[in-house]
Amino acid sequence: MNVGVTGMQNDAMRERLLRWWGACVIAALAVSGGVQAEEAEPSTDLPETVTRLDAERRKLAESQQELNEQAADLRREASELERRRQELLRKLDAEGQALKAREQANAEQVAKQAETMAAHAAEIEHVLRAGGKWVSFTDQIAPLLRAKCVACHSAREPGGGHVLTSYAGLFSAGANGPAVVPSEVASLLCEVVADGSMPQDGEPLSAEEVELIRRWVALGARLESGADPTASLVRIMPRPVPPQPPDHYPAVIPVSAVAFDPTGTRLASSGYHEVLIWDLSSRQQGDGPEAAEQSPAVRRLSGLPERIHGLAYA
Numbered sequence: 001m002n003v004g005v006t007g008m009q010n011d012a013m014r015e016r017l018l019r020w021w022g023a024c025v026i027a028a029l030a031v032s033g034g035v036q037a038e039e040a041e042p043s044t045d046l047p048e049t050v051t052r053l054d055a056e057r058r059k060l061a062e063s064q065q066e067l068n069e070q071a072a073d074l075r076r077e078a079s080e081l082e083r084r085r086q087e088l089l090r091k092l093d094a095e096g097q098a099l100k101a102r103e104q105a106n107a108e109q110v111a112k113q114a115e116t117m118a119a120h121a122a123e124i125e126h127v128l129r130a131g132g133k134w135v136s137f138t139d140q141i142a143p144l145l146r147a148k149c150v151a152c153h154s155a156r157e158p159g160g161g162h163v164l165t166s167y168a169g170l171f172s173a174g175a176n177g178p179a180v181v182p183s184e185v186a187s188l189l190c191e192v193v194a195d196g197s198m199p200q201d202g203e204p205l206s207a208e209e210v211e212l213i214r215r216w217v218a219l220g221a222r223l224e225s226g227a228d229p230t231a232s233l234v235r236i237m238p239r240p241v242p243p244q245p246p247d248h249y250p251a252v253i254p255v256s257a258v259a260f261d262p263t264g265t266r267l268a269s270s271g272y273h274e275v276l277i278w279d280l281s282s283r284q285q286g287d288g289p290e291a292a293e294q295s296p297a298v299r300r301l302s303g304l305p306e307r308i309h310g311l312a313y314a
Contacts (some may be wrong), residue, residue: 122225135216137167137223142233144209148199152235159200167229167236170221182221190214242303245274259311266298270308275301 003255009257128134135141145164151157153164161174170189179189192198192206193213205213216222223229227236249272257270276290 118225121222123223124220125225128219128222133215133219135212135219137216137221138227138236139238140212141216142167142237144205144213146233146237148193148202148205151202152200165232167223167227167233168218180217180221183218185214185218187217190217242273242305245272245300245302257308257311259313261313268311268313270311271300273302273304273306274310275304275308277301 025275055288067191123156125134127291149164152159155163155165158174162170162179163169164179171178171182176188179187181187190210190213193210196204224236253272255269257268259268260266261268265279267278267280269276269278
């Protein structure tokens with residue numbers, strides 16, 4: 001029984017070995033055939049591949065050469081552009097220097113002409129003053145214009161297009177031309193003040209005031225040497241001189257402000273257009289008139305507003 005089984009097992013093993021061997025042979029043949037196929041393929045396609053590679057290399061070389069030439073052209077163009085830029089910058093710099101020199105020369109010429117004109121105007125002013133014919137714009141005409149004309153002829157309310165708040169404004173064109181033409185007594189300003197049409201809503205100028213304006217225009221409508229023609233009238237007009245306080249007050253006036261200094265030895269009190277400083281250190285003891293007379297004012301600060309409503313020591 002055992003022998004039979006063993007024989008059957010041997011037969012099965014031989015069959016498996018045969019199958020395995022057959023599979024190995026088939027695989028070996030397949031591998032051998034593939035290798036031969038791979039070895040045979042280059043033998044037929046290699047020249048064509050080499051030819052294609054050579055052609056591609058030539059194309060790449062040609063492209064590289066073309067790119068190199070283009071790069072060289074671009075470098076030459078860039079160099080030319082830079083040269084032109086530098087040349088243009090040099091020209092612009094030279095033109096700028098020349099323009100600056102011309103501007104400097106023009107400025108010097110204008111300054112020299114202005115200086116000559118100012119000297120000429122000062123000479124004319126001197127001659128007119130010496131002959132008693134000078135009409136002062138700052139002292140006589142400007143206060144008159146400010147009192148009679150500025151209310152209706154300012155930048156805020158330029159009646160007729162005229163702004164008469166400065167000397168220069170008199171010569172600026174309005175709706176009917178400039179208000180003043182030097183040396184022409186038929187100027188608009190002379191006409192409207194002479195016929196009384198201006199000031200429109202105010203009291204007409206007196207005959208003396210009209211004649212003063214006419215003479216000023218006839219003499220060239222001149223401005224004092226050194227005065228700013230563009231400054232407002234109030235800036236070039238003489239400042240009003242406040243009245244001087246009396247040497248002795250004839251009557252008692254109200255004292256509207258007082259202040260003691262920190263030491264208590266001096267007293268500041270208001271007066272008429274002044275502040276009086278009183279020395280209290282040497283005054284007599286008491287409150288009677290004799291004591292007050294012993295406290296003299298050691299200093300008087302005049303030229304102030306009429307009434308002072310507050311004082312303080314700093």
